[in-house]
Every structure is written in structure tokens, then in C-alpha cells.
Amino acid sequence: xSKIDFYSFFAxxxxxxxxxxxxIAKIPYEYHTIDLIKVEQQSEEFRKIxxxxxxxxxxHDGFLLTESIAIVQYLAQKFKTEDHWxxxxxxxxxxxxxxxxxxxSNCRQGTGVLFFHVAIATNVRKQxxxxxxxxxxxxxxxxVLNFFENYFLKDSKxxxxxxxxxxxxxxxxxxxxxxxxxxxxxxxxxxxxxxxxRVIARLGPTFDTIHEPLGKMTEPMQIxxxxx
Amino acid sequence: xxxxxxxxxxxxNIPFDYHHIDLAKGEQQSEAFLKINLFGRAPAIKDGDFxxxxxxxxxxxxxxKFSTPDHWYPKDITxxxxxxxxxxxxxNNTREGxxxxxxxxxxxxxxxxxxxxEEVIKxxxxxxxxTLDMLENYFLKGHSxxxSDQISIADLLALCEFTQIERLDxxxxxxxxxxxxxxxQVIAKLGSHFDxxxxxIIDLAKHLNVTAEPFE
Numbered sequence: 001x002s003k004i005d006f007y008s009f010f011a012x013x014x015x016x017x018x019x020x021x022x023x024i025a026k027i028p029y030e031y032h033t034i035d036l037i038k039v040e041q042q043s044e045e046f047r048k049i050x051x052x053x054x055x056x057x058x059x060h061d062g063f064l065l066t067e068s069i070a071i072v073q074y075l076a077q078k079f080k081t082e083d084h085w086x087x088x089x090x091x092x093x094x095x096x097x098x099x100x101x102x103x104x105s106n107c108r109q110g111t112g113v114l115f116f117h118v119a120i121a122t123n124v125r126k127q128x129x130x131x132x133x134x135x136x137x138x139x140x141x142x143x144v145l146n147f148f149e150n151y152f153l154k155d156s157k158x159x160x161x162x163x164x165x166x167x168x169x170x171x172x173x174x175x176x177x178x179x180x181x182x183x184x185x186x187x188x189x190x191x192x193x194x195x196x197x198r199v200i201a202r203l204g205p206t207f208d209t210i211h212e213p214l215g216k217m218t219e220p221m222q223i224x225x226x227x228x
Numbered sequence: 229x230x231x232x233x234x235x236x237x238x239x240x241n242i243p244f245d246y247h248h249i250d251l252a253k254g255e256q257q258s259e260a261f262l263k264i265n266l267f268g269r270a271p272a273i274k275d276g277d278f279x280x281x282x283x284x285x286x287x288x289x290x291x292x293k294f295s296t297p298d299h300w301y302p303k304d305i306t307x308x309x310x311x312x313x314x315x316x317x318x319x320n321n322t323r324e325g326x327x328x329x330x331x332x333x334x335x336x337x338x339x340x341x342x343x344x345x346e347e348v349i350k351x352x353x354x355x356x357x358x359t360l361d362m363l364e365n366y367f368l369k370g371h372s373x374x375x376s377d378q379i380s381i382a383d384l385l386a387l388c389e390f391t392q393i394e395r396l397d398x399x400x401x402x403x404x405x406x407x408x409x410x411x412x413q414v415i416a417k418l419g420s421h422f423d424x425x426x427x428x429i430i431d432l433a434k435h436l437n438v439t440a441e442p443f444e
Contacts, residue, residue, distance in 0.1 A: 052366070063306055070312035077305045094280050094289035101282035102267070104319035151266045
């Protein structure tokens, strides 16, 4: 099977989800940087590859696919990765799919938008802080973390499962970005804390390597955002 | 989302007991229902002791469990990936635009007695417009159905979002011939199951005296 052409940028959490899975599942790929800060996703050259002008995107044997979750589901099946990543048993898979659906309108909305307003809007785009939006997103994050603590991780070591899956990768990537604005998701939630530490340990040095550029970008900002 | 699951089960003769959860009365937050689905949202299913929430996950599970005809959720990895691509995109696009309009133009003012938030409605309309453009120019380009030449769960979910806002006289196919043709084909495929699933929403719209909402 030929390798994956992977179009990505370090600052995008969905890109980091795909990148993490490619690495951890040892899927052969070539990384093509599409610099979102320079708006390269709108370039004529990239639009020829991906008319949507979006990242992450993969091209595999001429087949173009976007949407990070759809990409990792494809990779897991196409490259026959270890079953726990995306179980073939219909009930186990349904519980992973349940999380992956909920993720779009919940986890991402509580973390990505918050990170954007606290770090990017103010520090990169030099816009004034939008306190209303930040407050609203923190409330969303509280709800999300409560669901993690009391439902997804209540009776299992990983999200709806006893072994790590693509659901855990999707979630941890979202939560890791807000670490860079000083938010500790495990501060008052022991299940979340244990899960986070377990997932990061399981992903190993790959996880740190993938986050290095984000760390370098946010370190000078010195942000410590209040959150319980 | 509830209608999509209901029509899928009817189309595939999947036996089910329907339990009405009155969202207007807040029954989705009742103690009894929260034991079924901690998210406090419909739809949800219980198959023996096994519970699944989220309409897309439910449809994916039912397609696998009941070995429904392949076109609903193809086993071919590449074909499935294109459907999954739509299903991911659906949450923050189709659903956000269409439900954003319906919620803020109908449920808010007419059920919850809240004033219309024109900014929010305008944003939702912009989202809907962008969504319909993507459907017209990408997901339906060269295909009779979303990313496929046959109907799938993606079509059910998208259609149900649009039939909701049709109660406001919003015609999604007005300026988009691919969307218009697609809508007609999906409804034709669904036949009487479509009419049956939509009775309640049609009655609700009449009862609430829903009026037309401008949209181009």
C-alpha cells in the first residue's frame, strides 16, 4: 500500500489528531506543511490538491479525504491497525462513535474556541479580549469535563472503553491545547486526571514531539487563565 | 435527528418500541430518561441493556447490527470514508445552520417566549447558505446523493435538518439545482415513511403559527 500524503499545520488540533494517529499506528506518510498563518490553505497550489482549502487532508492513492475523524477512521480500517484503536465489534465501536459524534459539538466547542479567544485573538491578532465569549466557553468546558468525569470515564479507563482508541486521541489533543493557556483539566476531577496521564503515557514521546511547535508558539505569551 | 433514526428503522423493518420524550416539556431531563441517556438528549436507543446516544452513532450501530442493505452505510472503506466525511462535517455545518435558524426563529420566541436574537439568526442563515453551497458544489457534485450514487444515512440526517426549516418556507433547493434534485429523490425513496415521520412537525408548526422566514 502506498504512503499517505498528509497536509497539515501544527497549530490545528484536528491536524494534530491525525498526525498523532499516523505516528502511533506507524502508518507511512509524508508531511506537507500548509501554513495557516500565511493562509496557504487558500493558495492555488493547495486548492488543486484539495478544492476545499482545508486541513487536515490526506491523499492516498489518488483518494482525497478531509475531516480529521473521518480520516482516522479510514486509516484505522485501511491499514488494519490494532483493534482497540477503532474496534470492529459493533457494540464497542458504537460507544466510540457515540463519543466521536458528541466531540464535535461539545469538546471542540469548549476547548478550541476558548483557546482561540484567549491565545490567538488577543496575542496574535491583537484584538481585545471578548470576555462574554470566554466566560461562555469556560461554562461549556465545565460541562464537558463533568461529562468526562461522570460518564465517559466513570466505569472505564479510557473513553467508553478499557483500552485506548481514536476517541481518546481526539479528546486529549483538544484538552492539551488549553494546557498552554494554563488550564489543568484534572485539577478538581480525579477520573479526568488519571485518564489524561494514562493517555499521554500511552502515546509516549510522539505526543511531546507533536506538541513542541505549539509550546514554542505559546510559551512567550505566558498565559495563565482562571478555571476550576 | 430523531426523525432520521425513525425513518431508517422503518425503511429497514427494524423492530422498535417508540417512547415519546416531549422536548417542549423538558422530559429529556427527567430522572427516568437520564438513566437511559445521561446527555439528556433525544434520540437514544436501548437494545437490551446496551444504550447508545447520538443519532449518527445510533444509525451506524443499527446498520451493522441489522445488516441493512449496504448503500445505507457502505462496508467498502473508501465509500464509507466519504460518507463519514459528510457525517463529521454535518455537526458544525448543516445542523448548526438549519437548527440555529429553527431554534432561534421558532422555539425561542414561540415556545420559550424569548425575544428573537436577530444577530444569531443572521449568523445561522449565513451558515446555512455556506452549507448549501458545499452540498451543491461538493457533496452532490457528480452524485445523486451525498457523496454516493445511492441513498445513505447521510442523506437522512441532512434532509431532516432541511425539512425542519421548510416549516418556515425556506426552500433549500430554490437556487441550487443539485440540492433541489437531491431533496426530491430522497423524499421519493422514503415514500410514506417520510410523511409519517413529519406529521408531528407539520402539526407543531401549525399549532405555533409559524410564519415564513426570509432566506435566499
